[in-house]
Amino acid sequence: MGMFNHMPSPQLLIGRRSIIDNVYAITMICRDRRPIFENPANAGIAIQVLEAMDQQGLTSSLAWVVMPDHLHWLAQLREKSLGYCVQRFKSRSGLLINQHRGSAGALWQAGYFDHAIRSEESLRKHARYILANPIRAGLATRLGEYPQGWCRWPLDDTDPG
Template identity: 55%
Template sequence: MNSPRLRLGRSSIAGQSYTLTMACLHRRPWFSDPRNATTMMGLFPQLDEQGLSWSLAWVVMPDHIHWLLELRAHPLPYVAQRIKSRSALLLNRLHGRTGPVWQSGYHDHAVRSEDSLRRHAMYIVGNPIRAGLSTKMGDYPFAWCRWPMDDR
């Protein structure tokens, strides 16, 4: 994951699309439990409704997430912090515990073209196939994409 020092001098732009990858602390498979994965999935539309993001695709893997979003009102670090802190709070509450859920930092990439946007979306929803969790696109219950996946 990126060091905070690598973020110095970087800026995020409202209206720009980004991919975010966030990993669980010690790669703990939090999201192997469907209750946890469902809790995480519910946060993407919430952030969209709050005007922070516009989700284009996401996948909740056992020990990490990939999220393709268009940034709305706040800088990318703020949006990443919101989803990580909110999910940690909900997961800890669900399991009657406290403590970190996520590794510090995250990996991000600014998507610069429409063609690249679709490639990133297909990469994200194809992640469960590459990990052996699914055999075809659209079958993994913890992935979503704004575009139909008929042209894979």
């Protein structure tokens, strides 16, 4: 099985478990892989929505990175289901970004990828993997250089994860 399970249809959601206090690595992709977040203002709106979800007590973010056409988010569920939290993020960010752009229509691809982090897995290792996405994509040369990434812990190139 791959790192992420893609489950776009409701029928496939049967068997997907979301457990309060569990940590999930979540990936959401822009519809048609449009590079919506090349615009820093759009990326900023997505980041504000992630922060608001933490402030509202739905999630506790550990790390995220907003790539040009997708978003990676490492978060602990605090309230509601994983599906609810993802849908709330997508609907709120889509609405606000469409308002900012003066456009309409779906911003996000249906569904999402997720991986429940097992207790023995290193959260810092997952955070480092997420924050290294811009390096692998050629958008940065070192951790911390890409402006649309954040981690609860300081991670640098010498951190073993």
